[in-house]
Amino acid sequence: MSSEAAAGVATEAPRASSRGGTLSLFGSEVLTLFRRRRTWALLGALALIPILIAVAVRLAGGPESGGGPPFLSQITDNGLFVGVTAILVAMPLFLPLTIGVVAGDTIAGEASHGTLRYLLIAPAGRIRLLIVKYAAVAVFSGAATLTVVVVGTLIGWALFPIGPVTLLSGTTVSVGDGLLRFLAIAAYVTVSLLGMSAIGLFLSTLTTVPVGAMAATAILAVVSQIMGALPQLDWLHPWLFTTYWLGFGDLLRDPAVWDSFADNALLQGGYVVVFGALAVGRFLTKDVLS
Known part of the structure; x- marks a missing residue:
């Protein structure tokens, strides 16, 4: 083997080791997060939202015209709307509260338990540890949103008739198309929570x-x-990280309008960059080993 080839192999080996170490650390972080009873308690609390909505509507019947959150009156005719109604109920408070608990615990929780210094001695590397911690919160955000949508769909399927979905534009689409749109809404909400996750980090x-x-x-x-x-x-509204949180209604039009999704993703990306940089700056200068 030539000296150039040997040098190339020697350079590539640490890179592969670094990538493998990052993936291993990320997998360990996600497993640790989802092994905690608190995590499952939070997801269980979110799952109760669509269940309570479905049971209440089933027992009491639909609300009067104009009463309750959007889509609530449509649940009795199509149980698929339980999930999207639950998202509307959960988004202003319950989902942010849940994500806030997990994001706020990322570094402070390790520090309070005295495990942060051992993670850095491992060595995990401060920036890599922050990235892994944030990625785990993002995974939890997706799991939390899917919990609301999936449980809502299942309980709606069990308690109410299921059929073609009538969109906000008045067009009726198939059950499969409706389910795909609800998954798109779950993706929209997950993206909406990424900026807040960076703030929490x-x-x-x-x-x-x-x-x-x-x-x-x-x-x-x-x-x-x-x-x-x-x-x-x-003048401040376009810069607030919550501005587009409820803009997913555009995905229930025919054709679906993706402008809000793109604007939301751009705004959340800005918050991730700004607060991610602030987190890195703070964490690099933080004394955690004394």
Whole structure:
């Protein structure tokens, strides 16, 4: 083997080892997250939302015209709407609260338990550890959203008739098309939570008290929504990370309108970059080994 080839192999080996170490660390983080009772308790609480909605509608019948959240009156005719109704109910408070708990615990939880220094001595590397922690929160965000949609679809299927889905534009599509659109809504909501997850990660690097980071993350979500409802702050609305949270209704039109999805993804990406950079800057200078 030539010296150039040998040098190439020697250079490629650490890269492959680094990639393998990152994937191994990510897999370990996800497994640890989903082995916790708290994680399953949070998902169970989210699953109760569509179940309670479906049971209430089944026992009491549909609401009066204009009463309740959008799509609630359509549940009795088509159980597929349980999932999307549950998302509308969960999105303003319950989903942000759940994500805030997990995101706020990422670094602060390790610090409070005294395990953060051992993770860094491993060595995991500070930036790599932050990336893995954030990726695990993103996975949980997807799992949380899918829990609401999937449980809502299943309970709606069990308690109500199932049939073609009437979209907001008045067009009727097949059950399969409707289910695909509901999965697209789940993807939209997951993307919506990525900016908040980055905020929670940053706040988690500021403290060793997980509850403080959790509460601050959830409170910021509420404050952002309140600010978004004030017309006096119109100039600020495009920059709030909650601005497009309920814009997934465009996916229930014919044809589906993806503008809100793209705008939402761009906004959340901006928050990920800004607060991810702040988290890196804070974590690189944080004394966790003393």
